[in-house]
Amino acid sequence: MNRYCARLVNALLTLATVLLVAVPARAGEGPFAFIYTLDLQPKGTFQFEQWEYLQAGQSQGDYLFLTNRSEIEYGFKNWFQIGLYINTEYTYAYQNGVDGTTGGPGTNIDPNSDPFSPYSSFRFKSISFENIVRLMNPYTDAFGFGLYFEPAIGPYGYELEWKFLFQKNFLDDRLVLAANIVLETEQEWRSGTTEYASVIDTIIGASYRFADKWSLGVEARNHREFSGQAFNSPEHSAYFIGPTIHYSSEKWWATLGWRHQLPWTQAFNDDQQSVIVNGQIFGGEHAGDEIMLRVGIPFKLPWR
Amino acid sequence: MRWIPALTAPLALIVTVPAAAAVYFTTEQAQQAMFPGASFAQVPLQLTDQQRRTMYDRSGVHEPFKSDRVWRVSTGGYFVIDEVVGKHERIKYAVAIGSDGAIKQIEIMEYRESYGYEVRELSWRQQFVGKSASSPLKLDGDIKNIGGATLSCKHITDGVKRVLAMYEVALRHSS
Numbered sequence: 001m002n003r004y005c006a007r008l009v010n011a012l013l014t015l016a017t018v019l020l021v022a023v024p025a026r027a028g029e030g031p032f033a034f035i036y037t038l039d040l041q042p043k044g045t046f047q048f049e050q051w052e053y054l055q056a057g058q059s060q061g062d063y064l065f066l067t068n069r070s071e072i073e074y075g076f077k078n079w080f081q082i083g084l085y086i087n088t089e090y091t092y093a094y095q096n097g098v099d100g101t102t103g104g105p106g107t108n109i110d111p112n113s114d115p116f117s118p119y120s121s122f123r124f125k126s127i128s129f130e131n132i133v134r135l136m137n138p139y140t141d142a143f144g145f146g147l148y149f150e151p152a153i154g155p156y157g158y159e160l161e162w163k164f165l166f167q168k169n170f171l172d173d174r175l176v177l178a179a180n181i182v183l184e185t186e187q188e189w190r191s192g193t194t195e196y197a198s199v200i201d202t203i204i205g206a207s208y209r210f211a212d213k214w215s216l217g218v219e220a221r222n223h224r225e226f227s228g229q230a231f232n233s234p235e236h237s238a239y240f241i242g243p244t245i246h247y248s249s250e251k252w253w254a255t256l257g258w259r260h261q262l263p264w265t266q267a268f269n270d271d272q273q274s275v276i277v278n279g280q281i282f283g284g285e286h287a288g289d290e291i292m293l294r295v296g297i298p299f300k301l302p303w304r
Numbered sequence: 305m306r307w308i309p310a311l312t313a314p315l316a317l318i319v320t321v322p323a324a325a326a327v328y329f330t331t332e333q334a335q336q337a338m339f340p341g342a343s344f345a346q347v348p349l350q351l352t353d354q355q356r357r358t359m360y361d362r363s364g365v366h367e368p369f370k371s372d373r374v375w376r377v378s379t380g381g382y383f384v385i386d387e388v389v390g391k392h393e394r395i396k397y398a399v400a401i402g403s404d405g406a407i408k409q410i411e412i413m414e415y416r417e418s419y420g421y422e423v424r425e426l427s428w429r430q431q432f433v434g435k436s437a438s439s440p441l442k443l444d445g446d447i448k449n450i451g452g453a454t455l456s457c458k459h460i461t462d463g464v465k466r467v468l469a470m471y472e473v474a475l476r477h478s479s
Contacts, residue, residue: 042419042451042452042453045419045452075452078452137454139454139455139458140443140454140458171366172365172366172367172388172389172459173455173459174366209389212392212393212394213392213393248391248392249392249418250326250416250417250418251418298419
C-alpha cells in the first residue's frame with residue numbers, strides 16, 4: 001500500500017469519526033451479509049459502512065485474500081440511495097496453487113519471480129459508486145423490487161455491476177426472503193496480462209428475526225463466470241452456502257456471514273478443470289471459504 | 305499477516321457511541337394524558353382462540369397480543385397498551401377508545417428505532433382519531449404513509465386495527 005492510499009483511507013475514516021461523534025444516528029440496513037435488500041437510507045440521511053470480506057483456503061498451502069470496503073451511503077430520495085466506496089485489498093499466498101506454486105485471486109506476481117516464494121501485498125483496488133433504486137417497496141407492495149448499478153475503477157482494472165434486487169417479507173416482516181441477480185463485467189490488469197471476464201451471480205437467502213435486534217439466516221450463491229466481457233463463453237459454475245447472523249440497534253448494526261464452497265463446481269474448459277480439486281475450484285478464481293463482516297453506523301449531518 | 309491500524313477505527317467508534325433510551329410515557333402517564341382525571345380498572349380479559357383468530361384475520365398482525373393490558377376508564381371507554389414489531393425492537397403504544405367505540409387518541413410510549421420518529425408527530429397520529437372497527441385502517445389508504453418510516457407506519461396501523469378488532473369481539477358488548 002503506498003503512502004497516498006494510506007492517507008486516503010485514513011481521511012475517510014477520520015471524516016466518519018468527526019461526523020459520528022457530532023450527530024444523532026439514523027439507519028437503514030438489511031439482515032444479510034452478501035445479499036442486498038431494499039431497506040434504503042431515508043432521504044437526507046447518511047450511513048458509514050465498513051466491509052471486511054475474507055476469502056480463505058485453497059487446495060493446499062496458505063491463502064488469505066481480504067477485501068476492505070469503506071463506504072458512505074446517502075439517501076438521495078426515500079427510494080434512491082447512492083454510495084461511494086474506497087476498496088483496498090490485502091493478499092497473502094504461499095504455495096497454494098494446485099501445482100504448488102504461489103498465486104490466487106488478488107495476487108499480482110511478477111512472471112519472472114520465483115513461483116514458489118511467499119507473496120503478500122496491500123493495495124488500493126478501486127473507487128466505486130453505488131446506485132440503488134427501489135421500484136417496489138416490500139412493506140407496502142406485494143413484494144420488493146429494485147435495481148442496482150455500480151461502476152468501479154482503479155489502477156488494476158475496472159468493473160461494471162448491475163443487480164436486480166428482490167425481497168418478500170412475512171410474519172410482521174420478521175422473516176425476510178431475498179434474492180439478487182448480479183451481472184458483472186470486468187477488465188483486470190495483473191501479472192503482466194489483461195484479463196476480461198463477466199459474471200452472473202444468483203444469490204438467495206432467508207433471514208428470521210428470532211429476538212429483538214437479532215436475526216439469523218442462510219445465504220446461498222451460484223457463481224457463473226464467462227470469458228470476455230460480454231458473457232462470451234462459460235468458464236465455470238460454483239456454489240456456496242452458509243449462515244448469517246445480524247445484530248442491529250438504534251446506533252449501529254453488524255452482520256457476519258460465512259459461505260463455504262460446495263464440491264459441485266462445473267468447469268467448461270480444460271484450463272478451468274485443471275484447478276478443480278475435490279469438486280471445488282481454486283486457481284485464480286476462488287477460495288474454499290468466504291467470510292463477510294459488515295458494520296454500519298448511520299449518521300446525520302449536524303447542520304441538517 | 306500485517307494488520308492495518310486504520311481499519312480498526314470503525315470498531316472503536318461503535319464502542320464509544322452512546323445508546324439513547326426512548327420511553328415517552330409510562331402506563332400512568334399515558335393514562336392521564338389520554339383520559340385526564342379519570343380512574344382506571346384493569347379488565348380481566350381472557351381471549352378465546354376464536355377471538356384471537358378474528359383479530360389476526362382483520363389485522364394480519366402475528367405478534368402476540370397481551371390481554372392483561374386493557375383498562376376500563378371511569379369516564380367511559382377503554383385504555384389499551386399494545387406492542388408491534390419495529391425495525392430493531394418492538395414499538396409500544398397506547399390506544400384510547402371512547403365509549404362509542406371510536407379512537408379518541410393514540411400515543412407512542414416507547415420507540416427505539418434508528419429512524420421513523422415522525423410517527424410520534426401529532427399530524428400522523430391524528431389520522432386515527434374517530435376510526436372504529438369498521439374503518440379500513442389501511443396504510444396508503446385512509447392512513448397516510450411517512451416516507452422513510454414505512455415499516456413503523458405499517459405496523460402501528462395494523463396494530464391499531466387489531467386493537468379495534470379486539471374491542472369489537474371482546475369489549476363492545478361487555479360495556
